[in-house]
Amino acid sequence: MSDADPGRAPLGRDDVVHVAHLARLELSDEEVELFTAQLRTVLDHAADVAALDLSHLEPSSHPIALQNVMRADEPRPSLERDEVLGAAPAVEDHRFRVPRIGGEAP
Amino acid sequence: MTDRSDSERDAEWEMVVGLEVHCELATATKLFCGCRNAFGDEPNVNICPVCLGLPGALPVLNEQAVELAMRIGAALHCEIRPSVFARKNYFYPDQAKDYQISQYDLPLNADGWLELPDGTRIGVTRAHMEEDTGKLSHVGASGRINAAEHALVDYNRSGVPLVEIVSEPDMRSAAQARAYASELRGILVATGASDGRMEEGSMRVDANVSVRPAGSDRFGTRCEVKNLNSLRSLGRAIEFEAARQIGVIEGGGTVEQQTRHWDESAGRTEPLRSKEEANDYRYFPEPDLVPLAPDPAWQERVHAGLGPMPADRRAALSEALGGSPSTAETDQIRAVVDLGLDGLIAAAVDAGAPVALALARAANEVAAGGEAALDLDPAAFSELLALEAGGRLSATQSKAVLGALLERGGGDPAALAAEMGFEALGADTLGAVLDQVIGENADAWARFVDGDDKVQGFFTGQVMKATSGKANGREVAAELHRRRQAASAT
Numbered sequence: 001m002s003d004a005d006p007g008r009a010p011l012g013r014d015d016v017v018h019v020a021h022l023a024r025l026e027l028s029d030e031e032v033e034l035f036t037a038q039l040r041t042v043l044d045h046a047a048d049v050a051a052l053d054l055s056h057l058e059p060s061s062h063p064i065a066l067q068n069v070m071r072a073d074e075p076r077p078s079l080e081r082d083e084v085l086g087a088a089p090a091v092e093d094h095r096f097r098v099p100r101i102g103g104e105a106p
Numbered sequence: 107m108t109d110r111s112d113s114e115r116d117a118e119w120e121m122v123v124g125l126e127v128h129c130e131l132a133t134a135t136k137l138f139c140g141c142r143n144a145f146g147d148e149p150n151v152n153i154c155p156v157c158l159g160l161p162g163a164l165p166v167l168n169e170q171a172v173e174l175a176m177r178i179g180a181a182l183h184c185e186i187r188p189s190v191f192a193r194k195n196y197f198y199p200d201q202a203k204d205y206q207i208s209q210y211d212l213p214l215n216a217d218g219w220l221e222l223p224d225g226t227r228i229g230v231t232r233a234h235m236e237e238d239t240g241k242l243s244h245v246g247a248s249g250r251i252n253a254a255e256h257a258l259v260d261y262n263r264s265g266v267p268l269v270e271i272v273s274e275p276d277m278r279s280a281a282q283a284r285a286y287a288s289e290l291r292g293i294l295v296a297t298g299a300s301d302g303r304m305e306e307g308s309m310r311v312d313a314n315v316s317v318r319p320a321g322s323d324r325f326g327t328r329c330e331v332k333n334l335n336s337l338r339s340l341g342r343a344i345e346f347e348a349a350r351q352i353g354v355i356e357g358g359g360t361v362e363q364q365t366r367h368w369d370e371s372a373g374r375t376e377p378l379r380s381k382e383e384a385n386d387y388r389y390f391p392e393p394d395l396v397p398l399a400p401d402p403a404w405q406e407r408v409h410a411g412l413g414p415m416p417a418d419r420r421a422a423l424s425e426a427l428g429g430s431p432s433t434a435e436t437d438q439i440r441a442v443v444d445l446g447l448d449g450l451i452a453a454a455v456d457a458g459a460p461v462a463l464a465l466a467r468a469a470n471e472v473a474a475g476g477e478a479a480l481d482l483d484p485a486a487f488s489e490l491l492a493l494e495a496g497g498r499l500s501a502t503q504s505k506a507v508l509g510a511l512l513e514r515g516g517g518d519p520a521a522l523a524a525e526m527g528f529e530a531l532g533a534d535t536l537g538a539v540l541d542q543v544i545g546e547n548a549d550a551w552a553r554f555v556d557g558d559d560k561v562q563g564f565f566t567g568q569v570m571k572a573t574s575g576k577a578n579g580r581e582v583a584a585e586l587h588r589r590r591q592a593a594s595a596t
Contacts, residue, residue, distance in 0.1 A: 022386055024197050066396040067188075073133050073170035076140025078154050085150065094149045095243070095258035098199040 011040045121348040122325060123283045124275035124314040127290055128268050129300045130238060130307070131174045137237045137267035138165030138207065138395075145306055149260035157237075157265035159203020165394055167191075171267035172214075175235045176400060176408045177297040178269050179215025181415060182230045186408075188399035189214040189234070191392040199259050200239035208236035208270075210389040214398065220273075220293070221417065222285045223440060229274030235398075240264035269299070275314065275325065280344040284337050287311050292416035292444055304336055311340055315347040317355070326351070327361040331375050333368045343368040347375050419443045423451065426461045435462070438469035445473055446480060453484035459491035467491065471505050475512035483516055490519035500578045503528040527576060536569070536577060540585060543568045554586070555593045562586060 016036045020027045027035065081094065090097035133143050139156035155163035179186050192210040213234030219227045240261040271290065277283045291302040291309055302309050316328035331347050334340045346368075351361045366375035400408075414422070423439045424431050431439060442448050447468045454464040464487075472479045472487070490511065494504035507522050543565060544551045554561040562583065569582050 019388075022195070022388065062391070062393070062396055064396070067399050068401075069167065069396050070169035070172065071140075071166045073135050073168050074140065075135050075142050076154075078141045078152050079158075081148075081150050081153075084153060084158070092245075092258055095260050096150075096199070098257050098259055100246070100256050101198065101242070101244075 011043050118320055119317050119352050120278060120320045122275045122316045123277035123344055125273045125283060125286060126312045127271045128310040129294050131171050131267040131299055132301060133168055133170045133267055135168060136265035137168050137171050138265055143266045147262055150262060152262045157261060168267060174299040175214055175269045178299050179233050180409050180412055181293050181297050182218035182220055182233060184215035184218030184230060184233055186215055186400060186405050188397060190397050191395045192389045193392050195388045200242050202261060206237060207392050209234035220289060222289055228276045228286050231272045231274055233269050233271045236268050236270060238263050238266040238268045280341040283313060283344055284341045287337055287340055288444060289416060295446060296413060296415050313344055315344055317348050317351045327363050330365045331368055332365060339368060339370055343375060416443045419448050423448055438465050441473055442468045447472055450482060450484050450487050454488040454491045457488035459488060460495055463495060464491055467508060471508045478512040478515060481515060482512060486511055486516060486519055493519060497578060497580055499523055499528060536585060539569055539572045543572060555590050
């Protein structure tokens with residue numbers, strides 16, 4: 001799911017700002033310039049691969065040809081609650097305390 | 107808003123509804139780790155490195171969750187396909203790892219359908235597997251999400267296996283949406299995949315609602331309505347949302363694509379935020395999991411193992427009643443199948459109880475027992491109906507004993523009846539009481555013998571009074587008629 005589609009417009013500054021926002025990264029203008037150039041190089045390389053005729057190959061989402069790896073539905077011990085909560089920045093009522101949230105889950 | 111009547115407005119507009127139903131699977135453990143899948147535990151006791159997304163933790167797929175997801179797909183006539191898990195990336199504290207493992211372009215089940223009790227078929231686009239999120243409690247002055255000051259997170263639910271069932275936008279009314287959700291719930295329970303409890307969140311429904319001018323074949327802009335915790339909320343929210351959108355359009359505005367929150371007490375939907383583009387989730391194949399492609403033999407076992415679905419069970423009850431149930435019986439049949447009480451009826455009928463009686467008691471008195479209804483012992487129910495059908499308990503007494511059985515969570519019907527003072531009077535006692543009552547009311551008795559049936563109630567009442575209600579009304583009536591015939595013959 002890369003931007004390797006050869007017909008697509010090259011990665012621009014706005015794309016980087018948008019992706020940085022989605023990743024909650026605060027970038028300076030200089031950084032946006034830097035990463036736009038760097039990411040464009042990466043995508044150019046992906047475009048080289050996309051330009052090859054790979055019609056004789058099956059798409060693959062995993063390097064190892066494995067499927068159906070499963071485990072039995074048997075409970076295993078969970079972590080000690082106090083130990084986990086002890087590592088959290090804020091705790092209230094045995095739960096993780098987080099800042100106010102603007103909306104509901106996506 | 108306009109001053110035209112609702113019916114005029116309804117004739118001009120058509121609502122289009124599609125539902126997304128999240129169903130928690132009834133497994134012992136979570137989807138990708140061995141933490142217990144349990145509702146109602148103390149907060150954060152069922153958490154581990156995998157469901158907390160700690161560095162280095164590796165998810166491993168739960169085989170039973172796949173089995174249950176396939177059952178759902180099979181019951182909804184879906185094609186079961188090779189599938190791939192994907193990461194859905196977003197920042198929200200209901201997931202500790204900042205992504206949810208779901209299925210995206212390659213879902214396990216696709217292209218199915220569900221038939222409503224009235225025969226309408228609703229398309230099922232897909233039924234894919236994903237993990238549930240943690241539970242957030244918003245803390246603030248008003249308790250409302252938008253006004254919350256902070257939130258508390260319990261990750262017990264994070265990673266619990268879900269199947270999300272996405273319908274086609276095939277529904278055209280709130281009633282149809284309710285019927286779909288209700289039928290789907292019955293199917294989910296019948297497959298053993300879920301307990302179907304909406305109030306506990308085992309089954310959660312989101313509604314995509316849009317409106318369009320009647321006769322149009324283009325879809326309007328849709329809003330997704332969340333926080334529908336009961337079938338009633340679902341119906342009310344859809345009605346409200348469709349009316350709201352019609353109001354916006356008739357007022358010259360345009361409907362904005364939004365996620366809206368149903369406020370049950372206020373009876374309205376409120377915007378949460380503008381819906382992000384789907385590709386903002388930056389889905390990509392989950393590198394820690396391999397593709398899931400259940401082999402044909404497994405699929406066949408799943409299909410072969412499916413028990414009767416609600417539609418089959420309704421048909422069976424209808425047939426047991428002789429094939430043409432009355433409207434009232436049809437309603438009773440739907441109710442008992444919805445509640446999963448048809449097994450009780452089958453047990454009682456096998457034990458010799460009349461079908462109509464078993465259906466009526468199950469649909470009314472047992473159904474009124476709520477949760478306790480599902481724990482009612484079929485043998486006790488059968489025995490009680492045998493007592494009633496055999497005339498040893500009157501209808502009123504039988505209902506009272508049934509109430510006690512439900513309240514106490516079991517017991518021996520005959521013993522309970524005795525304890526409640528419902529033991530049938532011996533024939534001798536009833537005879538003696540009747541002798542006395544007739545003797546004291548000679549005039550009334552003469553009228554009865556002459557054919558005045560109105561007096562029968564009077565005598566029954568006197569007998570009940572004399573026996574403190576222990577006499578069986580049907581037996582008293584039979585005895586009164588037997589004595590009248592004997593008296594007339596002399």
